[in-house]
Amino acid sequence: xxxxxxxxxxxxxxxxxxxxxxxxxSAPPGLVAPPFDDSAxxxxxxxVVDYTLRATLxxxxxxxxxxxxxxxxxxxxxPVRELWLHLYLNAFKNEQSTFLxxxxxxxxSSPPEDWGWVDVRRLALRDPDGTATELWPVAxxxxxxxxxxxxxxxxxxxxxxxxxxxxxxxxxxxxxPAVVERxxxxxxxxxxxxxxxxxxxxxxxxxWAHFPFHHLSEFxxxxxxxDVTIDVPEGFTIGATGPLVESRIENRxxxxxxVQRDVHDFAWTAWDRFETLRDEIGGVRVAVLYxxxxxxxxxxxxxxxxxxxxxxxxxxxxxxYDVLTLVHPPEGAREAGGMEYPTLITSDGAxxxxxxxxxxxxVTIHELGHQWFYGMxxxxxxxxxxxxxxxxxxxxxxxxxxWRGEGSAVDFAGLRASDAAVQAVGGNMAVHDEPVAQSAxxxxxxxxxxxxxxxxxxxxxxxxxxxxxxxxxxxxxGAYARRNRFQHPEPERLLEAFRDAMGPRVASTLRTxxxxxxxxxxxxxxxxxxxxxxxxxxxxxxxxxxxxxxGASAEGGWDSFVLVRRRGTLSFPVDVELTFADxxxxxxxxxxxxxxxxxxxxxxxxxxxxxxxxxxxxxVDMNLGNNVGAVSSAGRWAxxxxxxxTYWMQLALQAVSP
Amino acid sequence: MRAxxxxxxxxxxxxxxxxxxxxxxxxxxxxxxxxxxTPPRRDGPxxxxxxxxxxxxxxxxxxxxxxxxxxxxxxxxxxxxxxxLPAAAAMVAIAYTKADxxxxxxxxxxxxxxxxxxxxxxxLLVVGLAQAxxxxxxVLIAEGAQAWLHDGWGEQRADRVxxxxxxxxxxxASGVGVMHDLAxxxxxxxxxxxxxxxxxxxxxxxxxPLPLWWxxxxxxxxxxxxxxxAAAVxxxxxxxxGGPLILLAVLHQGVVLSRVALRTSWLAKAxxxxxxxxxx
Numbered sequence: 001x002x003x004x005x006x007x008x009x010x011x012x013x014x015x016x017x018x019x020x021x022x023x024x025x026s027a028p029p030g031l032v033a034p035p036f037d038d039s040a041x042x043x044x045x046x047x048v049v050d051y052t053l054r055a056t057l058x059x060x061x062x063x064x065x066x067x068x069x070x071x072x073x074x075x076x077x078x079p080v081r082e083l084w085l086h087l088y089l090n091a092f093k094n095e096q097s098t099f100l101x102x103x104x105x106x107x108x109s110s111p112p113e114d115w116g117w118v119d120v121r122r123l124a125l126r127d128p129d130g131t132a133t134e135l136w137p138v139a140x141x142x143x144x145x146x147x148x149x150x151x152x153x154x155x156x157x158x159x160x161x162x163x164x165x166x167x168x169x170x171x172x173x174x175x176x177p178a179v180v181e182r183x184x185x186x187x188x189x190x191x192x193x194x195x196x197x198x199x200x201x202x203x204x205x206x207x208w209a210h211f212p213f214h215h216l217s218e219f220x221x222x223x224x225x226x227d228v229t230i231d232v233p234e235g236f237t238i239g240a241t242g243p244l245v246e247s248r249i250e251n252r253x254x255x256x257x258x259v260q261r262d263v264h265d266f267a268w269t270a271w272d273r274f275e276t277l278r279d280e281i282g283g284v285r286v287a288v289l290y291x292x293x294x295x296x297x298x299x300x301x302x303x304x305x306x307x308x309x310x311x312x313x314x315x316x317x318x319x320x321y322d323v324l325t326l327v328h329p330p331e332g333a334r335e336a337g338g339m340e341y342p343t344l345i346t347s348d349g350a351x352x353x354x355x356x357x358x359x360x361x362x363v364t365i366h367e368l369g370h371q372w373f374y375g376m377x378x379x380x381x382x383x384x385x386x387x388x389x390x391x392x393x394x395x396x397x398x399x400x401x402x403w404r405g406e407g408s409a410v411d412f413a414g415l416r417a418s419d420a421a422v423q424a425v426g427g428n429m430a431v432h433d434e435p436v437a438q439s440a441x442x443x444x445x446x447x448x449x450x451x452x453x454x455x456x457x458x459x460x461x462x463x464x465x466x467x468x469x470x471x472x473x474x475x476x477x478g479a480y481a482r483r484n485r486f487q488h489p490e491p492e493r494l495l496e497a498f499r500d501a502m503g504p505r506v507a508s509t510l511r512t513x514x515x516x517x518x519x520x521x522x523x524x525x526x527x528x529x530x531x532x533x534x535x536x537x538x539x540x541x542x543x544x545x546x547x548x549x550x551g552a553s554a555e556g557g558w559d560s561f562v563l564v565r566r567r568g569t570l571s572f573p574v575d576v577e578l579t580f581a582d583x584x585x586x587x588x589x590x591x592x593x594x595x596x597x598x599x600x601x602x603x604x605x606x607x608x609x610x611x612x613x614x615x616x617x618x619x620v621d622m623n624l625g626n627n628v629g630a631v632s633s634a635g636r637w638a639x640x641x642x643x644x645x646t647y648w649m650q651l652a653l654q655a656v657s658p
Numbered sequence: 659m660r661a662x663x664x665x666x667x668x669x670x671x672x673x674x675x676x677x678x679x680x681x682x683x684x685x686x687x688x689x690x691x692x693x694x695x696t697p698p699r700r701d702g703p704x705x706x707x708x709x710x711x712x713x714x715x716x717x718x719x720x721x722x723x724x725x726x727x728x729x730x731x732x733x734x735x736x737x738x739x740x741x742x743l744p745a746a747a748a749m750v751a752i753a754y755t756k757a758d759x760x761x762x763x764x765x766x767x768x769x770x771x772x773x774x775x776x777x778x779x780x781x782l783l784v785v786g787l788a789q790a791x792x793x794x795x796x797v798l799i800a801e802g803a804q805a806w807l808h809d810g811w812g813e814q815r816a817d818r819v820x821x822x823x824x825x826x827x828x829x830x831a832s833g834v835g836v837m838h839d840l841a842x843x844x845x846x847x848x849x850x851x852x853x854x855x856x857x858x859x860x861x862x863x864x865x866x867p868l869p870l871w872w873x874x875x876x877x878x879x880x881x882x883x884x885x886x887x888a889a890a891v892x893x894x895x896x897x898x899x900g901g902p903l904i905l906l907a908v909l910h911q912g913v914v915l916s917r918v919a920l921r922t923s924w925l926a927k928a929x930x931x932x933x934x935x936x937x938x
Contacts, residue, residue, distance in 0.1 A: 187809065273812070293814020331813045351814050406707035416893065417709030425713040579698040609697050616703075616710055624703070624714040625693040636695025638687045640705045640903060644892070645683035646676070647910040649730065651885065653675045654917055656738040658745050658782060658842075 036478050038318050045223035045262040045486035048073050049199055053170075055192070056231040057270055062114075062185045064174040064195060071167050072160075072199050075222075078206030079159040083168075085123075085139075085152045086221075088194035091213040092177035092184070093117040096147035099181075102215035106446025109215075116177025116184060117149075120197055125157055126167040133157040135168075150213040152197075170197055179333040182346075186333035188236075193267040193341060194219070201380075201488070211382050216449045217440035218374075218381035218388070223486055225261040232270045239289045239325045240268035241344050262320065262486060263342035264378050269327050277302055281309050284319055290328040294351045297360050301326055301347050304364040307403050312395065315474055316372045316481035324371075326364065338363050340370030356411045362400060362419065369395040377484045384491055385440045385449070386514060390457025391477070391494070397423055397458050398465070420462050424619040427456030428519075431622070436460075437491055437514040459619045460513040466617035467572045468502055476501035491515075512569055513620070520570035521622040522612045524629030525596070526563035529607040532556065560607035561600040562629070566592055570620065577614040580605040587614075607631055660752070661922040664761065667751040672918045674744040676911075678737055682730045689722050690715070705897035742778050746771035748922055749846045753929045770846065777845045780852035785838040789831050796827020829871075836874045836928075837863045843928040862935050873927050877920040884913040 053068035074080045091099035092112050100111055123139065124132035140153040160166045174195050177184040183193040200210035201222045209220055230238050234252045242260025249255070260266070269289065277288040277298045286305055290298040305326065313319050325344045329336040337348035345367035349360035369392040373379075379387035397419040400409075410417040430451035434443060443449040465473040480489075480497035487493075491514065499507035512518035532554035539546050564576055571592040579585050582605040590597045609630040613621060621627065661668065693715065694701040703711035716723070750770035754762045762770070804820035811819070841859030844850050850858060863870055888909050895902045 291814075292812045293817075332808075352817065406709075410709070415709065415712075416707045416896075417713060418707075421708055421710035421713050424710060425717050428714075429717065585698075611699075616708070619710070623718060624711050625718055628694070628696055628699075630696035633696070636691040636700075638691040638695050638701035638704075639899060640897065641690040641694075641701045642683055642687035643903060643907045643910065644705070645686045646679045647888075647907075647914065649679035649682045649733070650675050650910075650914045651917075652730070652734060653678055653737045653741070654914070654921070656734050657675070657741045657921075658738065658778075 036317070036482060038482070041317055041320075041482060042486055043320075046075070047224055047261065048075055048222035049224035050227070051196065051224065051266065052227045053196060053266075054229040054231065055195070055268070057190060057192075057233075057236075059185075059188050059190065059233060059236070059270070059272075062176040062190065064176065064192060065172075066174065066196055067171040069167055069169055070197075070199065071165055073165045074160045074162050074202065076202050076204055076206040077162055079161050080202065080206070081156055081159045083135075083154040083156060084200040084208045084210035085120075085154055086150060086194075086198045086200055086210065086213070086219075087118050087120070087141075087152055088150050088198070088213045088219075089116050089118040089174055089177070089183070090149040092180055093149060097150060098148040098212040099150070099215050101148075102441070104215050104443070104445045104449070106216075106450070109446075110180075112177035112180040112184065114178035114185075115175070116180075117175050118195070118197065119173045119175075120152075120170070121173060122169065122171040123154065123197070124169045126169065127158075132169055148212045151200075151210055172197055179329075179335045182336060182339045184333075184336065186330060186336075188273070189269075189271040189330050189333050191267075191269045191327070191329060191333065191336035191346070193265075193339070196266070198265075209380055209383075211441075214382065214441040216443055216446060217385070219265065220378075220380040220382060220488075221264040223262055223264050223378065225259070226263060226266040227257070227259045228266055228268070229255060229257045230268055230270070231255050233272070235272045236270045237272070237274035237276065237289060238268060238270050239274070239287065239327050239344060241266045241325075241342050242321075243285070243323045260321065260343060263375070265341050267341035267344050269336075269344075271330075273330075279306070281306055281324075282313065282319070283322075284309060284324055285322060286324045286326065288326045288328065291330040291351075294328055297349050297351055297353060298328060300355075300360045301328065301349075301364045304361040304403075305368060308365045308368050308399050311399055311402065312369060312372060315398075315478055316395070317376070317478070317485055319371065320376070321371075324368075326367075328360075338367065340367045340374055342375050343371070345370065358400075358404065358409065358411075361404070362396065362409075365399050365403075366392065366396040369399070372481050376486060377481055378486070378488050379490070380488065382441065383439050384437065385453045386436050386457045387489070387491060387494060389453050390436065391461070393423065393454040393458035394461040394477075397462060398470075420459065420619060423455040424459040424462070426451045426454075427459045428620065428622050431456060431517060431519045431620075433517075435515055435517050456620075457514065460510065460518075463572065463617070463619040464498075464502070464506060464510070466615075466619060467574075468506060472502050509570055509572070516569065518568070518570040519622055520566060520568035520572065520618065520620060521626070522574055522592075522618060523565045523567065523623070523626040524562065524576075524610050524612050525565045525626075526561070526598075527607060527610050527629040527631050529558050529560040529631050531606075532559045532602055557602050557604055558606045559600070559602050561598060562588075562607070562610040563596060563598045564590065564610070564612050565596045566594070568622065572618050574613045574618060575615065577611045579608045579610075581608055661919065661926040664748075664752050664922075666761070666764075667748040667767070668915070668918050668922050670751075670764075670767075671744055671748050671922065672915055674741070675737070675914070675918070678733050682726070682733045685729065686723070686726045689719065689726065693719070699897070700899065702897035702899055705895075707896050739779075739782070742775065742782065743768075743771050745925070746774055746778055746842070746846060749843065749925050749929060750774075752922070752926045753843075753847050753933070774845050774849075777850070777852040777855060778842060781838060781841050781845065781856060784852070784856070785834060785841065789834045789838070792827055792831040792834055796824055796831070799827070800824040832875065832878075833863070833867065833871055836871050839874070839925060839928045840870070840932055843925070843932040847929050847932050858932065858935065862931050865935070866931075870931060874924050877924045881917040881920045884916050888913045 050071045053066055056065045091097045120136055123136040124134050126132050135154050138155050141149050179186045200208050201220055203209055232254050234249055234254050238256050240258040242258040244256055245259050246257035274289040279286045288298045288302050321343045323343055327346045337346050339346045348363040373392040374388040381388050400419045406416050406418050409419040409422045430448050433448050436452045436456050476498045480494055495507045498510050534548050534552045534554050536548050536550040573592045574590055576588045588599050612627045690701050747767040751767040800820040800823040803823055804816045807816040837859050840862050841855040844855035844858040895906045
């Protein structure tokens with residue numbers, strides 16, 4: 001999920017007039033990952049749970065009636081005597097839900113305008129003799145003393161042995177909420193996510209990874225095959241996870257069957273006003289569903305997919321599915337925008353967004369990245385949000401930079417800010433507050449979550465790319481994504497990939513940054529230069545005693561020094577650029593291991609200034625203002641700022657002048 | 659009554675705006691220089707493409723920048739009111755000559771402007787309120803129409819209707835502004851009080867509303883073209899100093915001067931229009 005940026009309309013309109021060149025159509029050559037052998041990638045996930053469901057939408061009451069079967073296999077080493085079902089629509093049932101009680105700010109903070117819930121009507125376990133045992137009457141919807149109804153415990157009538165499968169018959173009714181946090185309705189638009197009773201993931205050791213729907217958390221589940229038949233009024237257009245395998249009209253109803261294996265969730269949308277744009281990109285059938293009037297935005301989103309799908313495929317392993325559906329929700333349903341589901345993503349942006357405002361592109365590329373970091377690398381999004389949102393945020397800024405260059409976030413009136421710079425400063429703002437590597441529910445508020453999980457993780461990885469080379473990080477993340485395709489890795493697997501590709505120092509740096517609130521500030525703490533002088537004192541040379549007074553001039557040249565400090569717990573190798581009075585420059589390299597480094601030398605010219613990290617590689621440097629040191633503080637002057645500030649002020653004054 | 663025959667009036671207006679702008683930008687530049695003022699690049703990193711140093715500076719320097727922003731707000735407030743004086747002086751300089759047909763000069767212009775200030779301030783208050791009311795009414799009607807049409811017509815059409823309504827009211831507000839300028843011209847040219855000047859301004863505007871509005875509008879629209887061009891150039895200059903920065907500064911001041919010239923040209927047109935009508 002992305003936290004959408006709302007650009008001021010005025011800003012957007014003005015920038016539309018100012019800027020907006022067409023981006024390149026595809027990745028520049030040489031900027032993709034080093035080649036991996038993708039023939040070794042696993043074709044399929046371990047099929048743990050299969051859902052065969054039929055969903056019938058009543059767009060007037062916003063109810064979805066669902067029924068079908070769930071075949072679940074015990075992949076642990078222990079017999080299972082209970083199941084845990086996630087009923088996440090109940091997060092919007094009342095203000096006693098964990099989701100609505102967690103007042104952490106940000107998206108979905110207000111209660112929905114219309115409540116939503118899921119009522120399980122029937123849950124039964126098929127017995128070997130063909131009969132079925134009703135389970136729902138004994139299910140525990142919430143724990144004693146708790147009020148949240150999103151995490152139900154279902155005692156089984158018999159134990160399911162390791163390796164054994166259990167077949168469940170399920171009937172349920174959803175009341176969709178007014179659109180809130182990724183799901184719900186707005187008028188006749190319906191975004192149907194987290195809509196069915198979903199079995200939590202059982203870890204190998206027999207522990208259920210179950211959790212209520214937390215405000216800042218997303219999801220976690222086993223891979224399987226989803227075979228879902230969706231039944232909506234005839235005039236509605238459907239978008240859903242997986243390819244359409246069957247479609248018919250019966251009794252003035254549109255019935256579509258979508259089947260997708262190797263995924264761990266299923267979402268769908270239905271609206272009677274969708275317009276559709278289609279393309280085929282590298283063998284993947286891409287559909288963009290968008291509201292009337294959003295054609296130009298849909299084309300921009302498709303262009304973003306056209307760039308990013310092959311780019312991500314080269315970098316993190318080929319996209320294994322046949323379809324991708326991109327949904328652009330209507331204006332009133334923007335809460336449904338900026339979300340990822342397997343093979344279905346939702347984007348964001350206004351129909352009038354000018355080309356210089358890159359919201360549609362950024363959101364599309366972000367959500368597409370989740371097909372890898374969430375979809376295929378299916379991490380526990382509650383326990384380790386850095387592994388999906390954080391790594392995916394890096395994937396986003398990397399892709400945006402490769403596609404759009406330095407103006408990848410803002411490109412307005414001569415000011416160009418990159419997505420990476422925005423993330424870097426955002427991450428630095430919160431770095432001392434909390435660690436990045438913690439559960440989503442442990443964050444103090446949405447702001448810290450966004451700044452640390454998204455921004456900090458991305459800027460740390462981007463710093464590694466700038467310092468050690470993009471190809472090294474591409475190797476590390478490429479290997480991580482491929483090794484863990486269709487797996488459920490934890491952070492150690494990420495660190496292991498970086499260790500293998502870039503060495504133990506990088507892995508250690510990454511661990512400190514993510515787990516221990518690691519930070520760094522490079523500073524030029526001293527710069528000096530003086531005419532070379534003879535050493536003073538009394539010296540016995542060649543049998544004679546010679547006295548040299550302090551300040552006695554040497555034969556020529558200058559003695560200079562620079563002192564550079566590294567504050568904080570992270571370390572990166574850096575360059576220091578020295579500028580001399582005669583205009584010459586030279587660079588010193590520091591491995592950054594110690595807490596300070598001093599260079600002293602004798603040269604023909606006086607030192608003027610020193611700059612640490614002149615190429616802006618250490619994106620996480622806490623304070624760039626102390627990266628420059630000059631021998632003399634006289635003559636300080638900021639001509640560019642004075643010139644631009646004066647000009648802008650003149651324009652502002654003209655605007656208000658009578 | 660041609661603005662181009664009074665270059666010193668234009669220079670005076672430019673000088674007034676520039677002096678006020680420097681008063682605000684100087685402390686901002688000094689603040690920046692205290693951190694990024696040293697060679698070799700001085701504040702170059704702040705203007706480099708990518709914006710990392712600039713964003714970092716805005717974060718660390720937020721507290722220092724707050725009083726500078728307040729100063730800027732004060733300067734804008736001063737310019738919106740006290741700015742009447744140099745604008746009026748420029749109009750006096752354009753409207754009057756001495757008996758020997760020489761320009762009235764600085765003292766004469768300033769004196770005429772000072773004498774007209776009570777009426778000009780009255781007009782500023784009254785017409786300003788009317789203009790604000792027109793804008794607020796337009797926004798309310800546009801938003802109402804957008805909300806009303808949204809479900810039936812769809813978002814894009816409803817937004818377009820709202821935008822069209824907003825444009826109509828913006829044109830109406832600009833028409834009020836044109837009348838305001840004509841009333842100012844009446845104060846300065848015919849030495850009328852505020853109320854009578856407003857009446858004359860309305861009468862002049864009523865005789866040829868479209869030509870007068872267009873005369874104002876083409877200048878207003880044209881004045882943004884050099885701004886856009888300069889923005890494109892600034893993007894290319896980025897954090898470079900030396901020659902490119904000097905060229906950018908020259909270009910920027912050319913932009914400011916051209917806008918002053920276009921504004922003054924319109925005020926001269928307003929003076930001519932009022933002058934051609936019998937105040938009785």
